[in-house]
Amino acid sequence: GEDVEQSLFLSVREGDSSVINCTYTDSSSTYLYWYKQEPGAGLQLLTYIFSNMDMKQDQRLTVLLNKKDKHLSLRIADTQTGDSAIYFCAESLWTDKLIFGTGTRLQVFP
Amino acid sequence: DTAVSQTPKYLVTQMGNDKSIKCEQNLGHDTMYWYKQDSKKFLKIMFSYNNKELIINETVPNRFSPKSPDKAHLNLHINSLELGDSAVYFCASSQDRTRGQETQYFGPGTRLLVL
Numbered sequence: 023g024e025d026v027e028q029s030l031f032l033s034v035r036e037g038d039s040s041v042i043n044c045t046y047t048d049s050s051s052t053y054l055y056w057y058k059q060e061p062g063a064g065l066q067l068l069t070y071i072f073s074n075m076d077m078k079q080d081q082r083l084t085v086l087l088n089k090k091d092k093h094l095s096l097r098i099a100d101t102q103t104g105d106s107a108i109y110f111c112a113e114s115l116w117t118d119k120l121i122f123g124t125g126t127r128l129q130v131f132p
Numbered sequence: 133d134t135a136v137s138q139t140p141k142y143l144v145t146q147m148g149n150d151k152s153i154k155c156e157q158n159l160g161h162d163t164m165y166w167y168k169q170d171s172k173k174f175l176k177i178m179f180s181y182n183n184k185e186l187i188i189n190e191t192v193p194n195r196f197s198p199k200s201p202d203k204a205h206l207n208l209h210i211n212s213l214e215l216g217d218s219a220v221y222f223c224a225s226s227q228d229r230t231r232g233q234e235t236q237y238f239g240p241g242t243r244l245l246v247l
Contacts (some may be wrong), residue, residue: 055235059173064136064222065238108173119165119188120236122175 026113026123033129040101042126044094044111051113054087055120056096059108068096068109098128106130135159136239138223144245145213152209153242155223163187164206165224165236166198175222181206213246220244 025047034040046054055070071078071085071094078085084097094111108127112120136157145151157164165188166178180188184200195211210217223239 053235057238064240065224067235067237070235110175119177119180119190121177122167125173125175 026111026121028109028111028123028126030124031127031129033131034101036101036103036130036132038101040096040098040105040128040130042096042098042109042111042128044096044123046092046094046111046113046121046123048113048115048121049089049092051115053114054085054094055112055114056083056085057110057112057122059110059125061107065110101128101130103130103132136223136225136237138221138239138242140242141240142243142245144247146247147213147215149213150209150211151213151244152207153221153223153244154205154207155239156205157223157225157237157239158204159225159227159237161225161227161237162203163226164200164203165226166206166208167222167224167238169220169222169241171219179206179208215246218244218246 027045053070056068057065058068059065069080069083071087082099086095108125110125111123139154163182165180167175169175178192179198181200183203197209200206220241220243222241224236226236
């Protein structure tokens, strides 16, 4: 089946690292994505990883993929207040559609 | 220079009315999508079109009818609006249909409230 799960909330102090986790069930996923949604705004693509990769780093963002456990994580180094948003992971299936996770609301406090 | 745009941004209407939401992309992409985000922020795909042809049609009431006059536009028409249709509707587009390799770019969303 197609199911993508995330924890609903994460609260971190400014300057710390944030780790947002995601688990998925469909092993046929080809690409996995992280999107950011700021309040009242649309979805912004942050980064993505091909399913045969283990890790991808892009400035403050590090994506880790454990395909055996079907687990994806997004690490944000030196988290800032501007990082406060809802973060969605999504998997891309061979049918072209994206299956989104439930979203994790990240709150950064000073 | 907006990549994916939607109009209107906000839509408040009465139950039973018919309304349309428009989407345009200037990225030269072949595929466009409509997603619905409910009050719990859950996102689900509704439709996708590739070069004006319907590709994905998830379990959506037939009151929802997408229309693609050309590959840069995908409009969503909703008949007989119901309270449960209240949500944020996102349009997205992607370069091509190469399986799983497209990246989808999203519009800002249309916030629909049915009273």
